[in-house]
Amino acid sequence: MIALLKRDLALAVRAGGGFGLGLAFFLIVIVLVPFGVGPQAELLTRIAPGILWVAALLAALLSLDRIFALDHEDGSLPLLATSPLPLEAVALVKGVAHWITTGLPLTLAAPALGFLLNLQPSAYGFLLITLLVGTPALSMIGTFGAALTVGLRRGGLLLSLLVLPLYIPTLIFGAEAVRRGADGFSATNALVLQGGITLGVFAFLPFATAAALRVNLR
Amino acid sequence: MSLHVKDLSVARGGRPVLQGVSFDCAPGDALILRGPNGIGKTTLLRTLAGLQPGLSGEVDFPEESGAYASHADGIKAQLSVTENLTFWAEVHGGVLDDTVLEDFDLVDLRDRLAGTLSAGQKRRLGLARLGVIGRKVLFLDEPTVSLDGFSVKMFADWLRDKHLGQGGIAVIATHIDLGLEAPVLDLTPYKAAQDAAGGSDEAFL
Numbered sequence: 001m002i003a004l005l006k007r008d009l010a011l012a013v014r015a016g017g018g019f020g021l022g023l024a025f026f027l028i029v030i031v032l033v034p035f036g037v038g039p040q041a042e043l044l045t046r047i048a049p050g051i052l053w054v055a056a057l058l059a060a061l062l063s064l065d066r067i068f069a070l071d072h073e074d075g076s077l078p079l080l081a082t083s084p085l086p087l088e089a090v091a092l093v094k095g096v097a098h099w100i101t102t103g104l105p106l107t108l109a110a111p112a113l114g115f116l117l118n119l120q121p122s123a124y125g126f127l128l129i130t131l132l133v134g135t136p137a138l139s140m141i142g143t144f145g146a147a148l149t150v151g152l153r154r155g156g157l158l159l160s161l162l163v164l165p166l167y168i169p170t171l172i173f174g175a176e177a178v179r180r181g182a183d184g185f186s187a188t189n190a191l192v193l194q195g196g197i198t199l200g201v202f203a204f205l206p207f208a209t210a211a212a213l214r215v216n217l218r
Numbered sequence: 219m220s221l222h223v224k225d226l227s228v229a230r231g232g233r234p235v236l237q238g239v240s241f242d243c244a245p246g247d248a249l250i251l252r253g254p255n256g257i258g259k260t261t262l263l264r265t266l267a268g269l270q271p272g273l274s275g276e277v278d279f280p281e282e283s284g285a286y287a288s289h290a291d292g293i294k295a296q297l298s299v300t301e302n303l304t305f306w307a308e309v310h311g312g313v314l315d316d317t318v319l320e321d322f323d324l325v326d327l328r329d330r331l332a333g334t335l336s337a338g339q340k341r342r343l344g345l346a347r348l349g350v351i352g353r354k355v356l357f358l359d360e361p362t363v364s365l366d367g368f369s370v371k372m373f374a375d376w377l378r379d380k381h382l383g384q385g386g387i388a389v390i391a392t393h394i395d396l397g398l399e400a401p402v403l404d405l406t407p408y409k410a411a412q413d414a415a416g417g418s419d420e421a422f423l
Contacts, residue, residue, distance in 0.1 A: 007294070007297070078267075
């Protein structure tokens with residue numbers, strides 16, 4: 001498992017690996033929003049948590065189709081399937097690797113970008129925590145979607161359509177927790193529910209992902 | 219350690235292609251699969267390797283001892299030769315042994331990125347993977363594509379001395395003569411009748 005994680009991380013940071021693509025997309029979207037909305041600081045403050053969360057979600061979506069597509073193209077996938085590593089572990093490692101290369105940088109960059117949207121000072125901590133709790137779920141759900149669409153030509157669009165509805169609960173609770181936290185209300189409920197979704201996703205989706213891979217390998 | 223295949227029927231895309239395939243391999247045995255294009259050599263090898271279920275019949279060999287190799291090598295262009303091999307060795311719980319690099323004439327290429335190798339060199343790297351994973355039952359699908367005569371002989375030598383000689387088994391689909399003393403199984407007589415039951419879902423349409 002460690003070997004696969006190491007390989008995927010090495011591949012991500014080497015030429016053509018797509019590391020930083022999601023981060024750059026995130027940055028650009030956040031920079032564009034104030035231009036589109038206009039220089040109304042109060043309005044920006046109000047929409048900042050939602051915009052940050054939606055942008056992070058779209059940025060995570062950007063690199064999903066690479067999770068299994070590259071391994072499918074060069075034939076690694078059947079070789080991994082016949083290796084001692086169970087496909088469930090492969091699925092889990094792929095999800096974790098995607099999070100480390102996409103979700104984690106997004107989380108760390110978000111506070112800096114919150115500044116551009118005039119985010120309330122009290123919201124920064126909540127933004128960091130909700131992204132930290134929520135983005136792993138985005139990666140794991142995305143891995144499941146990538147397994148469903150592996151081998152399909154132009155599967156990226158279908159992947160987005162499959163995955164985006166599944167992102168809704170994480171988005172709702174994530175943005176809600178930041179809003180409530182920023183306004184001084186208790187954000188515990190939203191945070192706990194979001195954490196529950198993440199844990200549930202990591203408990204069940206590796207199995208679903210492996211099942212989808214087995215079907216697609218036939 | 220032996221491979222038993224009894225009365226195996228395999229399907230591709232829901233359509234039966236081969237039926238009633240039976241053979242046995244003892245340790246040290248190789249079996250060459252022959253047959254015209256489309257007869258089902260790849261499908262049979264994938265079924266044997268467990269990548270797809272057969273329609274009926276039995277495949278029996280010790281668990282976690284089979285390996286599959288096809289036209290696609292699973293080589294990452296952005297990783298070097300040793301990084302590629304080390305990865306596959308570690309996934310299989312082993313370490314990369316330098317003798318494998320010698321066996322496949324990769325010593326001079328060890329630090330080159332796999333993406334910069336020629337087709338034949340990539341193929342050698344892909345075959346070298348078989349040397350690091352320590353699997354005893356190999357299912358090889360056209361292993362010598364894009365290899366020159368010298369490399370074919372090198373691979374055949376490795377297969378004979380380092381694999382079969384150590385009690386391994388190999389089932390190989392190939393059109394060229396590897397120079398191995400191995401029985402040849404012609405798959406033509408096993409071709410499935412097109413209306414054979416089991417794979418068609420016409421009844422549901």
